[in-house]
Amino acid sequence: MTYLLEPPVGGIGAENQCGHRPAAADEPDREYRSPRAERIGLAGRSQAKLEATRAALGARAADWPIVIAEAHDPVALAELASRTRVVATTVGPYAKYGTELVTAAVAAGTDYVDLTGEVLFVRASIDAHHEKARANGVKIVHSCGYDSIPSDLGVHVMHQKVQADGAGELTDTTLVASLSGGVSGGTIDSLRTQIDLSRGDAALRRHAASPYSLSPDRTKEPDLGRQSDVAMVDGTDIAPQVRGWKAPFGMGSYNTRIVRRSNALQDWAYGRTFKYREVMSVGDSRLSRLYAAGVAAILGGLVLGLSVPPTRYVLDRLLPAPGEGPSEKTQRNGYFAMDIYTTTTTGARYAARVAAQGDPGYRATAVLLGESALSLVLDRDRLPDAAGVLTPATALGDVLVDRLRGAGMEISARKI
Template identity: 40%
Template sequence: MKNAKYDLVVFGATSFVGQILTKYLSEYFSQQGEKLNWAIAGRSKNKLEEVKNSLGSLGKNLPILIADAGNDADLKALCANTRVVVSTVGPYALYGEPLIKACVENGTDYCDLTGETQWIKKMIETYEPQAQQSGARIVHCCGFDSVPSDMGVYYLQQQALKQFGAPATQVKMRVKTLKGGASGGTVASLINVIQEAAADPVLRKQFINPYSICPQDHMFTQKQDFIKTAKLDSDFNAWIAPFVMAAVNERVVHRSNALSGNAYGSNFSYNEAILTGSGIQGRLKAVGIVAGLGAFMLGAVNKPISQLMERHLLPKPGEGPTPEQQLSGRFDLRFFGKTNAGQSLRIKVTGDRDPGYGSTGKMLGQAAISLALDYVKDGEKVGLGGGFWTPATMFDERFIQRLTNHAGLVFEEI
């Protein structure tokens, strides 16, 4: 891919997140010293023109490429002409595989913001040997799920090694603050996952396996503590409730441990939950979250009810938080880690935008830029070879620096 026409292509630039990402990249490249030859792609020329025009002078020279997510010839031509593709076209389980196939066949690097672990597992099983051969580096989960969790644990482990000379084999992540909204695309992906699991007992078994996307020879047997109900957490002196993204983030973190040679320990345990406060008020809030999640799951499983929810209660595809809501959003995640010897430390990871969109657009953008710039030398790929990587295994401290300098995230020990 040394002679590819483009360094980076945003595929799905007309989607809700795609528009946020495109705006972020156009502003970033106009203000920073880093430069890439990049383009936007999608199936509708008219809609792409609208996105380009919305950028004003920043979009004046931005190339447009026409490619349909379901057209193999389009995708093959796209991947043959770029070094990195960043995709926002979801639900990925419905629309994502042809692009993965094209990237793998062409040796093109790829990142996305999927949280659909059943699809990730299928892609790994289907394409990893070919990706290893072609040199295509595939990095899923480069948005709010699972960059703050995966890179947060990575950062915590780096601090543990510096201070204690040993990894933290027990780690918890607790959501202290989460202010933001959902888009129609995210809701559609979530409902699709729930309905797939309801119809497939094999898939349901996957969803209760914390190691479902780890390599088959991972050898992990540590029992994991799933947070399924309201409970008191003594390490945080507060009540906790289930966190809807835990099912994705926990599996990504375990895959990171496996791919890094059990760097967090072969007896590593990890779970995520939401902090709801102390006392009776904290308990009632936790119970309320459990009830709300249960009602949503039941509604999503029932197709007539889910259709009513999508029609009248939930955002439509292409809809999501307003620019003002994205700016006013934020998140604050707290991590607690403990070594086998009982030494402990705490860190926090914060973000300055709506987590799922304003912040995700910046995280995804920096992941794509990092793939295109940080792991290439004289036009040739350096570092890890082809395969399916997680954020914490593909990237390193340079990515944390990018997130800190250009994406509004802060990683710090408490």
């Protein structure tokens, strides 16, 4: 599904469906922070499915236009991009279905947001489009969901707090993820695609494994030694108050590259000795090391299993299929909390937190993507003065922080 957004043609209201879980027609009205008059369209390849989706959104969506476009039809995509100001797309795996839409957006001068967590797709997008998008004044903003807004904005606000305190630059920084939610079939399919792209191509595998695989210029990156993006970590190695062993975080290998790109795009504002990693909490009991090892084994087994044809055949029948996801109850009861710890070059310690209710990959991500798109539609003149293939922090920055806080998310930083 792709959403097309334009600024309001009338006055500012208080209600809007975009960026949140679609409301059924019989649900009561809810408050939103965007204009009633905003113009939104729905795009996809199936007229019937688009009409069904629009009908489920209630009376306010009844006149939303529907645009039919296939992911590999450049003519239709060019027309789609040319008739809107912002495209928000959830069509993945993006390496399979997203390339032509980015091309169309850049050519049309249309801003773009998506939910990708695919390193190779984003690298290809940077190589193909960054310079032209910058010349055209276009913001191409990948990874505007749970991957990777909490990571990117969490470090962003921490950096701002450190700078405001005159406490130096960031050095060793670790994000600890706590979450509850379901498994997305789309995420699994994106992992399959990444594996397929790099199979038999040693250069692509090396590229994907590099901690600076999304850097604007890897030759200018500092040599900080080995940076392990998938590792078990003792909590006391993160900060004195952190207890228990932490497990590898499944999306850490992607999120870390987005955060490092944000640092480089800002001329290494976080610091030239900024090292960043992400792990996942499995509790702080005496068994936490065992639990962390179990998570590491599961993640490693999943990647290996999807890489080998016989086990992949079995896993493909056990894992959620594309389009499958958690129940409405699971989405409603889920949550995430991302706690980030750093030590600065002056020896000061800081922590940041990004947290919200709702399943991270669905309910919370709907808010993250929607508010990202609305930032581009409604607050374009207040956004950072940057164009090209960007990150959430460098493209949307404090505007998105403010919108997400207004939507009920916690985004904070403090000295500890």
